Structures are given as C-alpha cells and as structure tokens.
Amino acid sequence: MNRAVRTGSIALTLASALTLTACGGSGGAGVAADAEQTLTVWAMGTEGEKLGDVAEEYEKAHANITVKVTPIGWDVAHQKLVAAAAAGKLPDVVQMGGSYLGEFADMGVLEPVDTGVFKEDDFFPAAWQQGSYDGKTYGVPWYVDTRVLFYRTDLAKKAGIEEAPATMAQLQGAAEAYQEKAGTKWGLSIQPGGLDTVQSFYQFLYSAGGAVLDDDGKAVVNSAAAVKALENYGSYFEKGLSEKSVRPGYDVTKDFNTGAVPMFFGGPWITNLLDENYPDLKGKWAVAPVPADKASVSMAGGSSLTVSADSDHKAAAKELVSYLTGAKGQVDWFERTNDLPANTAAWKTGDLATDPTLQIWRKQMDTARVIPSQPELTEITSKVDTAIESVTQGKSSAKEALDKAQSEIEGLVRQ
Structure with a gap:
C-alpha cells in the first residue's frame, strides 16, 4: 500500500475510538455461509478496480453469494473508513493497509482472525505481523510489497x-x-x-x-x-x-x-x-x-483482508477471505495484478517458482520488516x-x- 494522507478529522477518529470499542463484535451468530446473501467489500486503488473480476468468478462457484465490490481511492480511504466505522456501517470485508490496521483494531471494529482456519505459518512473517495488534490478529495477509x-x-x-x-x-x-x-x-x-x-x-x-x-x-x-x-x-x-x-x-x-x-x-x-x-x-x-x-x-508493505466485527455475514466473509488468501487464489491474483503473494505456497507455482527476478523479491520478503501496529x-x-x-x-x-x-x-x- 502507498499510504495516503489522513484526511479524516482527529476529533472524529477519537470519538469513534471511544464509542466503538464497546460495540464491536455484537453481531451474534449471523447468517449461515450457505444462505443466500450479499457480501459487501471495500478495496483500494488498483486492487479495488481488479477485485470485481475475481468476485464474478467467485459467484459462479458460489450461487448463493453476491459479492458487491466498492473501489475506494487511497487518497480518501482513511476518511471513508473512519466515517463508516463511526456510523457502524463498515462493509463485511475491508482491505486494510498496514498503517491503518492498529487504529481500527483498537476501535474494536474488526473481527479477530480465526487462527484455526488461517495459519500464521502459511504466510511471510512480516505479512502476518502487519495484520496483528495487541497480541491478536485482525487481518489475513492478501498481498505483500517490499523494495x-x-x-x-x-x-x-x-x-x-x-x-x-x-x-x-x-x-x-x-x-x-x-x-x-x-x-x-x-x-x-x-x-x-x-x-x-x-x-x-x-x-x-x-x-x-x-x-x-x-x-x-x-x-x-x-x-x-x-x-x-x-x-x-x-x-x-x-x-x-x-x-x-x-x-x-x-x-x-x-x-x-x-x-x-x-x-x-x-x-x-x-x-x-x-x-x-x-x-x-x-x-x-x-x-x-x-x-x-x-x-x-x-521494508514490508501490502494489505490484509479484515472482517467487520458487526457484520452479519461473518461465515461467508471468512470463506471469501480464505479463497482470496489461499495459494490458488493468490496465484490467480498475481496473474491479474502482479501483486506479490503473501501466501508462501503460491510461490511454488509457475513463474513465481522459476523466474530469477521474482526470486529476488521472494528472498527479500523472507527478511523484510514492518513496524508493529499502533493506533x-x-x-x-x-x-x-x-x-x-x-x-x-x-x-x-x-x-x-x-x-x-x-x-x-x-x-x-x-x-
């Protein structure tokens, strides 16, 4: 992620942090994964533009699911996320850059990751750390970036x-x-x-x-x-x-x-x-x-996928995130966008496994570092x-x- 200027007001951020910490995760059991439903997704920049095509493919294999992707520009992303969080209207799934995650996790508006489904060892260490805050993980690594x-x-x-x-x-x-x-x-x-x-x-x-x-x-x-x-x-x-x-x-x-x-x-x-x-x-x-x-x-950059704590569609959202962050989905995403896979198993396939230039990126990610998440x-x-x-x-x-x-x-x- 190329970090955007924070345009949301500090007062709004503080107010949302105070009011939302108590309300996150109150959605109950919610809608079953196999029920007919619409998942709302916000994604930023180029990823937001490309994700709609993947959503269409996903819907073909999941007849009960409609995925509504809203592209958001990085220049307004923080402002929109703060406003949505304050109103209790975050989408079911949100792309979350590393500089944002600690802030929104601290507000209590993100659902902790199910570590029984998503395994830390499947991802680059820095990518997993970027999705973690205060001893818990809130974001599943989607793609990585390094220099x-x-x-x-x-x-x-x-x-x-x-x-x-x-x-x-x-x-x-x-x-x-x-x-x-x-x-x-x-x-x-x-x-x-x-x-x-x-x-x-x-x-x-x-x-x-x-x-x-x-x-x-x-x-x-x-x-x-x-x-x-x-x-x-x-x-x-x-x-x-x-x-x-x-x-x-x-x-x-x-x-x-x-x-x-x-x-x-x-x-x-x-x-x-x-x-x-x-x-x-x-x-x-x-x-x-x-x-x-x-x-x-x-440095390690990139983005994670997070689920809203108040979503009524957590089960289906988790399945979508699992698809996007699994090895097969990551290879497909790389072919569409050239975003580097966060899931290390994806690097065993095709050009990711054989291209000498791509291996330089792979090797660099092994030692890449992130700043621990902070609000x-x-x-x-x-x-x-x-x-x-x-x-x-x-x-x-x-x-x-x-x-x-x-x-x-x-x-x-x-x-």
Whole structure:
C-alpha cells in the first residue's frame, strides 16, 4: 500500500475510538455461509478496480453469494473508513493497509482472525505481523510489497561496475561511479523529504539493525544503529549524489529511462511500468537485493483482508477471505495484478517458482520488516519523515533529529 494522507478529522477518529470499542463484535451468530446473501467489500486503488473480476468468478462457484465490490481511492480511504466505522456501517470485508490496521483494531471494529482456519505459518512473517495488534490478529495477509534495488546495467558497464552493489559501502561507491564515469546527473534516487520519506529510509534503517519501534512497540528510533543509518542516508545529499528538492508527483521511472537516475529502490509494480512505458529500456536494467549493512533487510508493505466485527455475514466473509488468501487464489491474483503473494505456497507455482527476478523479491520478503501496529502509526512515521528531511536539508545532525523524533514518538506509542 502507498499510504495516503489522513484526511479524516482527529476529533472524529477519537470519538469513534471511544464509542466503538464497546460495540464491536455484537453481531451474534449471523447468517449461515450457505444462505443466500450479499457480501459487501471495500478495496483500494488498483486492487479495488481488479477485485470485481475475481468476485464474478467467485459467484459462479458460489450461487448463493453476491459479492458487491466498492473501489475506494487511497487518497480518501482513511476518511471513508473512519466515517463508516463511526456510523457502524463498515462493509463485511475491508482491505486494510498496514498503517491503518492498529487504529481500527483498537476501535474494536474488526473481527479477530480465526487462527484455526488461517495459519500464521502459511504466510511471510512480516505479512502476518502487519495484520496483528495487541497480541491478536485482525487481518489475513492478501498481498505483500517490499523494495529492492533497480539499477541500469548498461550504464553500470560505462561506470566500470561489474555487478550489483552488495553492501551499503558498495552502493555509495556505485553512485559515485555512475556520476563520474557514466555521466549520470544523480547517483541514487532516494526521497529527501515530505510524506512517506520513511519508506525510502527503511532500507538503510533496517539493514543497519535499527528500527522505529521494537517488537514490543517501544520507541527506539534514536538508537546508535538508526543514527548511523540516517548519517549514511544524509551523506548522499551532502555529496550531491541524490537530489535535495522534493518534486510533487515525481516519477523516478522517467529519470531512470533517460539515465539521469541510474539507481533507486522500488516496489514490484515498477517492473510493469518500465516494461509498458519504456520498452526500449528492456535488457538495460535489472533488480538486486537491498545492499547489506549488518544484513540485507527491506521494508514490508501490502494489505490484509479484515472482517467487520458487526457484520452479519461473518461465515461467508471468512470463506471469501480464505479463497482470496489461499495459494490458488493468490496465484490467480498475481496473474491479474502482479501483486506479490503473501501466501508462501503460491510461490511454488509457475513463474513465481522459476523466474530469477521474482526470486529476488521472494528472498527479500523472507527478511523484510514492518513496524508493529499502533493506533497512531501514521503520526509516528510522520515524525521520522520530519527528522529525515531536517538531515537531508542540512538543518540538523542525524542524532539531533532522531533524538527529537524519539521524544515525540514516545508520547504517541500505545503499550
């Protein structure tokens, strides 16, 4: 998921949290799975647009079920979810991004996952953790997202780079070589500031052994490892290897195509964008794992599927979620969308099992990390965004910026 700006009012969120905690899960036994019924589903972005086709196929095999899918834009998703939760009108099944789940689970509007049906071991560890909050699981992993390194292989030859950088030191060396020997404008595209800068920083942070919150939800963003990671990140801007300005709506693939940017960290959807928009670039680029510091660790994103605590159709909703998150359904979804399967069994089939490039994504997901779910997760990560920008713009040292973020985040975490 690309996290959207939260547009719902804070007052409404707080009010819904207070009023809904007591009412979640009051739907009783509800309608039997084999009864004739309509399931309502909200899904976001591209997934919302594509899910309707899958729903039609599902209905053919389940004559008693009508699946009504409502696509929701990520830019308005949070606002609509908060309003629906406050009114007790969440749909039966909701796609839930990782930055939202803790908030809505804390409200009491999500049904805990039946771990007798959905098994943690069937999914990537980070994907399962993303659907969990306060010791319980509320979301079944639907698809996953992580970041790997995209790099221009043709320009690498000009720069004297024989293979993809495997360490963080080699990454900076490659960025310098691209500029000096291949004549690229920049060495590496990483985000200098603004919303979700933290998603660009995670690769440096996690690989250095740092984190924003530890596994217990305690703020640790000013650890020695995190400071080291931010110093490394900031050095790209200090040395002129990365662009300091923030361009609204910036599309890195355009500069990747022209050669102005020879390297960047990107998600799996970038592959399709490059193939479709820049076919002449085929054979001139490749992907590689995140260069290692202490280890090669990337962020984990994606979405889970959740069931409303007040749904009268929980049994049928659970069967639909089981279909969408099972290995067969995940392979079908990948073929339709190129979303990476969260269910590891899906990776034993077809291209997912044999394609060398896809195996890079698979390997990266094995060690990918997420921030433990928190009700105020968006506010927490925004503090890190601010800290990063203060360093990339030369306004403070990494330690000063992260000490400030640590103090602010400590007041937001729920333990």
